[in-house]
Amino acid sequence: MSTIKVGVIGAGSISEVHLQSYKNNPEAEIYAICDLNEARAREKAFSYDASKVFTDYNELLALPEIHAVSICTWNNSHAEIAIAALEAGKHVLVEKPLCKTVEEALRVEEAVKKSGKLLQVGFVRRYAGNTQILKQYIDDSELGEIYYAKASCLRRLGNPGGWFSDQERSGGGPLIDLGVHMIDICWYLMGKPKVKSVSGNTYNRLGNRANVKNLKFYRAADYDASLNSVEDLANALIRFENGASLMVDVSFTLHAKKDELSVKIYGERGGAELEPEFTLVSEKYDTILNVTPQVDHSSFVFQEAFQNEINHFVEAVLGRKLTLSPVEDGVEMMKILCAIYESASTGREIEFS
Numbered sequence: 001m002s003t004i005k006v007g008v009i010g011a012g013s014i015s016e017v018h019l020q021s022y023k024n025n026p027e028a029e030i031y032a033i034c035d036l037n038e039a040r041a042r043e044k045a046f047s048y049d050a051s052k053v054f055t056d057y058n059e060l061l062a063l064p065e066i067h068a069v070s071i072c073t074w075n076n077s078h079a080e081i082a083i084a085a086l087e088a089g090k091h092v093l094v095e096k097p098l099c100k101t102v103e104e105a106l107r108v109e110e111a112v113k114k115s116g117k118l119l120q121v122g123f124v125r126r127y128a129g130n131t132q133i134l135k136q137y138i139d140d141s142e143l144g145e146i147y148y149a150k151a152s153c154l155r156r157l158g159n160p161g162g163w164f165s166d167q168e169r170s171g172g173g174p175l176i177d178l179g180v181h182m183i184d185i186c187w188y189l190m191g192k193p194k195v196k197s198v199s200g201n202t203y204n205r206l207g208n209r210a211n212v213k214n215l216k217f218y219r220a221a222d223y224d225a226s227l228n229s230v231e232d233l234a235n236a237l238i239r240f241e242n243g244a245s246l247m248v249d250v251s252f253t254l255h256a257k258k259d260e261l262s263v264k265i266y267g268e269r270g271g272a273e274l275e276p277e278f279t280l281v282s283e284k285y286d287t288i289l290n291v292t293p294q295v296d297h298s299s300f301v302f303q304e305a306f307q308n309e310i311n312h313f314v315e316a317v318l319g320r321k322l323t324l325s326p327v328e329d330g331v332e333m334m335k336i337l338c339a340i341y342e343s344a345s346t347g348r349e350i351e352f353s
């Protein structure tokens with residue numbers, strides 16, 4: 001097999017970067033598109049020369065010529081579609097989060113094992129150029145043992161509305177949408193330590209603030225401000241069995257002066273910041289050094305990271321690489337996210353066994 005035929009399920013906002021990235025990859029052919037919204041699926045099929053259009057993903061999965069699918073639908077259908085795709089013998093790239101619950105995640109993992117097919121979770125920050133540079137430094141022990149990490153993704157005004165704000169379809173607010181990226185990238189760089197316990201808080205104090213004027217913010221394709229059943233702020237402390245800890249906070253809305261994005265890792269020999277600006281920190285001859293790697297981009301570049309992610313997926317499907325974000329990592333992330341929600345609702349720390 002020299003090229004793979006791909007189907008894209010869900011033709012909304014994020015599908016655009018999947019489609020562009022497949023289009024740029026000479027070993028991939030965009031073959032079919034599916035969306036509940038037929039006009040949306042047709043429009044993408046027209047733009048990307050896909051031969052087939054569906055509104056029912058089962059019909060797409062029934063095509064024997066398709067090797068792999070990208071799942072870019074709302075979170076509530078990720079597990080169901082991933083399992084159906086694996087059972088139909090397709091390799092799967094599923095957008096983050098893997099699904100909505102731990103129970104669903106375990107069922108997806110089981111389907112991966114049974115099918116022997118590949119499932120890559122869309123933890124796109126792992127594939128970013130700067131992440132991979134930093135990973136090399138960490139793997140070479142430049143930072144020593146990592147014992148603390150801290151990440152924030154705070155939007156002062158940025159509840160996207162629509163399905164994102166509908167608990168039933170999303171599984172939660174900024175924690176499951178943004179926190180999944182923040183927690184995953186720290187956990188990955190920390191060497192995926194085993195979780196000991198999780199303690200978290202969620203708040204639903206400000207609503208979606210759709211009333212705010214004079215300031216633009218990202219809106220979902222099917223924006224609906226009347227619906228908002230998710231938290232607007234979440235924070236958490238995650239303790240690991242090796243003694244390390246991770247602190248994270250994320251928001252859709254907050255009375256903050258400005259938006260904030262930071263990812264910081266601290267080790268015994270050095271530290272690193274991936275965001276807001278890629279920096280390495282160390283000490284030499286009794287002097288502290290802040291080192292600025294000379295790279296094309298000092299922070300996350302959306303398109304580049306997605307291109308790397310899709311290229312990696314295609315290579316993994318062709319059997320030349322192992323995925324960097326396998327299903328078991330998606331399962332672990334669901335355990336952490338769900339434990340944070342549980343801790344927030346019960347007001348106690350959740351111990352992992």
Ligand SMILES: NC(=O)c1ccc[n+]([C@@H]2O[C@H](COP(=O)([O-])OP(=O)(O)OC[C@H]3O[C@@H](n4cnc5c(N)ncnc54)[C@H](O)[C@@H]3O)[C@@H](O)[C@H]2O)c1
Nearest residue numbers: 010011012013014035036037072073074075077095096221
């Ligand atoms: N990796 C990232 O940085 C990133 C960024 C944005 C979104 N996402 C993820 O991508 C997914 C989609 O988000 P989006 O922003 O594109 O949303 P969107 O609302 O713009 O698009 C989702 C599309 O999926 C379609 N859909 C829903 N259920 C379907 C089903 N069962 N069968 C076929 N089509 C279905 C909808 O009609 C819609 O067109 C979410 O899981 C989200 O978390 C990831």
